[in-house]
Amino acid sequence: MTPARLAAELERRARDLGFDRMRIAAARALDRDRATLESWLGAGRHAGMAWMARTAHLRADPRRVLPDCRSVVSLAWNHGPGRAAAQPGRAAVARYARAHDYHRVLGTRLRRLAAWLAETSGAPARAFVDSGPVLERAWAEASGLGWIGKNACLITRDLGSWILLGEILSAAELEPHDGPHEELCGTCTACLDACPTGAIVADAVVDANRCISYWTIEHRGAVPQDRRSGHGDWIFGCDVCQEVCPWNRRFGRDPERATTDSAPDLDGLDPLEILAMDEPTFRARYSGTALMRARWDGMRRNACIVLGNRGDRSARTSLERARRDADPVVRAHATWALERIGRRIAEA
Numbered sequence: 358m359t360p361a362r363l364a365a366e367l368e369r370r371a372r373d374l375g376f377d378r379m380r381i382a383a384a385r386a387l388d389r390d391r392a393t394l395e396s397w398l399g400a401g402r403h404a405g406m407a408w409m410a411r412t413a414h415l416r417a418d419p420r421r422v423l424p425d426c427r428s429v430v431s432l433a434w435n436h437g438p439g440r441a442a443a444q445p446g447r448a449a450v451a452r453y454a455r456a457h458d459y460h461r462v463l464g465t466r467l468r469r470l471a472a473w474l475a476e477t478s479g480a481p482a483r484a485f486v487d488s489g490p491v492l493e494r495a496w497a498e499a500s501g502l503g504w505i506g507k508n509a510c511l512i513t514r515d516l517g518s519w520i521l522l523g524e525i526l527s528a529a530e531l532e533p534h535d536g537p538h539e540e541l542c543g544t545c546t547a548c549l550d551a552c553p554t555g556a557i558v559a560d561a562v563v564d565a566n567r568c569i570s571y572w573t574i575e576h577r578g579a580v581p582q583d584r585r586s587g588h589g590d591w592i593f594g595c596d597v598c599q600e601v602c603p604w605n606r607r608f609g610r611d612p613e614r615a616t617t618d619s620a621p622d623l624d625g626l627d628p629l630e631i632l633a634m635d636e637p638t639f640r641a642r643y644s645g646t647a648l649m650r651a652r653w654d655g656m657r658r659n660a661c662i663v664l665g666n667r668g669d670r671s672a673r674t675s676l677e678r679a680r681r682d683a684d685p686v687v688r689a690h691a692t693w694a695l696e697r698i699g700r701r702i703a704e705a
Contacts, residue, residue: 374466459486657679
């Protein structure tokens with residue numbers, strides 16, 4: 358099968374599996390993106406994500422991950438901007454996480470696609486979904502799928518940035534698409550202006566030390582007090598920089614897909630319920646979702662921060678109970694929340 362026919366058949370199969378877009382780039386070293394990554398790591402902007410530094414030497418050249426790699430396939434999955442905002446009284450969850458864990462959903466399909474490609478071409482192929490040392494956004498940009506926006510998200514002309522990315526590294530020769538994609542943010546600074554914590558410190562540069570998504574998902578242990586107030590109602594992740602992006606205003610969710618991968622109870626969480634939940638209940642309810650990344654202890658910590666930011670005096674009984682919790686991190690955050698509510702009441 359010719360490189361062009363192989364690429365065309367791969368794209369057809371990708372669409373059959375539910376992927377919205379697919380583009381291909383010829384494998385090579387991404388020197389510019391390697392330098393950008395090294396600068397980001399050197400400035401400590403990866404915060405506590407030490408694995409980013411440990412695998413940095415692999416990320417810019419796919420041939421270090423898959424020997425003899427010749428093609429990098431980037432695939433996009435629209436995760437649904439049509440979801441409603443969290444209901445009043447509910448804490449906000451990032452939209453990508455309001456469904457079954459995308460690592461499992463996309464990973465299963467990507468592995469099937471990679472297996473077909475390897476069998477058909479006779480060349481090795483490996484699939485990744487945010488789980489390996491691959492510069493996902495850089496390869497998607499290089500293939501022409503989209504461009505890395507000022508909010509550091511991959512933005513596409515027709516799907517905006519409400520997408521999840523996956524990659525297949527292949528030793529087969531596939532006809533590449535034209536790339537890289539031109540940058541189309543122009544003079545817009547909506548995402549920089551709207552970020553609640555000032556985490557976007559320069560165009561396409563996000564400092565994890567300030568990012569709500571980092572603190573609510575990746576970080577283990579206590580959140581520094583000077584970071585908590587900026588979290589507002591976000592209990593898991595943050596979408597502000599995408600919600601204000603003009604490229605995201607016109608794109609809706611496929612209603613057929615909503616019936617297969619959505620989890621309606623994740624459109625908003627009750628922080629009081631999360632705080633009171635024991636670990637077996639948490640696992641039974643949220644196993645198979647992205648919330649497991651933050652773990653039971655992290656979600657209860659996050660619930661305390663949301664309750665403190667709200668200043669709702671009706672939460673005091675639950676927080677007083679949490680102040681006697683076995684987990685010292687939960688105790689400390691419950692105490693902080695109570696003090697914050699107390700100040701709000703005194704100022705009223």
